[in-house]
Amino acid sequence: MELDIKNKLHDDPREQSWRPHRAIGLRQLPRIWLVATAAALYLTWTIRPFETRSQFDRVLQCSIDNFHKDLYFLEHARPIEASEFLERRDNLAKALHVSGVDGFVLEPGYTFQYYANISQPQWEPWEPEERAFLMIVQPSVNSSTGEVAAKTSFLSPHFEEGRVRMLGIPSDGELDIIVWEEHWNPYSTLREGLFPNKTAVLMVDEEIRDFLVRGLDSNGFKTVGLGGEVEAVRQTKTPAEIELLRAVNTGTIEGIRAMRPCLEPGLTENQVIKILDKTVGTIGFELFFDIVLFDSNAALPHGGFATGDKVLSHETMVLIDAGYHHLGYSSDVCRSFLINPPRKSLMRQLFRLPELRNRNSGFHAEKLKVWDIVLEAQTEAGKMFVPNGTAASVDIAARKVIDDAGYMGTFTHRLGHGIGIKAHESPYLNKGNHDTLLRAGMTFTAEPGIYLENKFGVRHEDIYLVKESGPAEVISGKRAVSPYEP
Structure with a gap:
């Protein structure tokens, strides 16, 4: 009888069909579930169907939150007595x-x-x-x-x-x-x-x-x-003035730094201006000027007749030149940078697929090269901020770096100017000003740039304080490090 039961089970066609079907399902179910989950996550990640805030509001809030994490630069700023x-x-x-x-x-x-x-x-x-x-x-x-x-x-x-x-x-x-x-x-x-x-x-x-x-x-x-x-x-600035200049210029730089990682493709120059102004305005800085230029618009130092409608992408070289007032003193700083590259898609991470190659890799490489040259020019200029040095010598030092790198004629303005209660004060740093000698306590912008017509522009601007001895002090906070850490 036992043998007959085994034979019946073996001969049952339903049993025959059920066994292989079950075996295939057990093998395929995890993969099907994995793909379906990955697809759902990918769509949620990219489309964000439940996002209620606009892109502008989302980026603005991110920028403000970053900015308020550390307002250290305000600690020593006091009104002039x-x-x-x-x-x-x-x-x-x-x-x-x-x-x-x-x-x-x-x-x-x-x-x-x-x-x-x-x-x-x-x-x-x-x-x-x-x-x-x-x-x-x-x-x-x-x-x-x-x-x-x-x-x-x-x-x-x-x-x-x-x-x-x-x-x-x-x-x-x-x-x-x-x-x-x-x-x-x-x-x-x-x-x-x-x-x-x-x-x-x-x-x-x-x-x-x-x-x-x-x-x-x-x-x-x-x-x-x-x-x-x-x-x-x-x-010649007093210690109290120097602290105010330090606060407003460092604060402006930190505002740009707080905003940069929040920026997303699709924003316009005008929107970025508003985001930065609103960000630094949360601590009472008063707007003086704000220039935001993308790629070819930045090929002219102040942007020409740009309308502010140019749209941001992951490959855009962004130039921001901004100034604000705080307790009667001015900032005037500039940063050039790229926004964070696109995150590797979840699908490509799961299946270990390579990212798509950048079609404009040569153009991107030139942006990185120019960015480094301009930073080096600023470094060399900074070494010339010494007592009894000439205003001309600072400009010439920066210009030589740019010329030697093969970009002669692309640095089209003076290196910088004095700064205090007014953003542009004397003395002025140009290659013809051999008569003005620098003194301890003078504060200057150092803002070399390279501007390539119809392509892009790069400028770095920080504030330097001439000391009694030794190298000048940068009083606008940390200098730029890379296009992703300006």
Whole structure:
């Protein structure tokens, strides 16, 4: 009987068909499940059907989150104290005395802000007024000690005197205000009030308007242009100024660094501008300027007539030149970089397939090469920021690296400029400026670049502080390391 049962089972056609079918299913099921799971993950990864936020919002939030991970650069930044403004005027008075000049004249502007703490929103009511509102600083020599200090006066329309006193200009006591009525000559009123018995020589600020200078010249004054030791007062930064420059410039760089890994293909130049501005704006930095250029748009240093609609891809060389204000001081830095390469697809990872080759590998290689050359040019320029070195020598050092690398004529602007409360201040670093000697305390941008028409542009810009001895200090944080770590 046992034999018959075995034979029946063996002869049953259902049993015959079931056995091989079951064996095939056991072997195939894991692979089918693996492929189906991989496909589902791939579609979820690439299409993101459940993503509710826009690409812009997603990238912006990523950028802000990265930025706020460490705001170390704000730690030592403090507003300039009232005593420092008085000290600046005393330094100005000493420079005027050495220069044989009777006084320095300025109207609301950046220099007025430097010596009197009147920021742009506060001075706007005065500009472009046709009525003269002037600040005059004179050297006053103590006959006993020979010490030179500042005597500061203001020329104001009579009806505006009260508002001038309300501006909060730092002073040892009551402001010395010389007032003039609407039917008076303000310049002769100034001469009678301060220099009644002499033809005073007045140095005028570089920002003062021409009609004011002509008014002074035609009413008993002799005016001379800004220069020499007087100009050097503002060029040489105090420790408090250096900390503010460090904070705003490093903060701007860190804003760019926080944003870069979040950027995705498909964003436009205008969108990247908005993302960066909103990111650094979260800590109160005030927008000054922001230039974002992709590839061929960056072949002109400031972008020409780019509309901001060029679209980002993984191969795009991005150039960002940005400046913001913080507590009255400016940033002006630049980074060139590539966004993160595309992640290897999950399907290719699972099945160990090679990535698709870049069709423009030669173009990509040239971008990397140029990026390195520009960084080397900046490195060589940085070595020339030494006391008594010439402004020209810094520019020439960077230009030589670029020329020797075979890109002569592609570095089309000066190497840099001074920076402080104004982004562009003297001295200016160009290959013809052999007369200006560098001093400890001066701060400069160093921004070499290579610009290849119809292809791309690369520029690196950091802030250098000239030291009493030794190499200059970079006060805009860590320098760029690679196109993926700018």
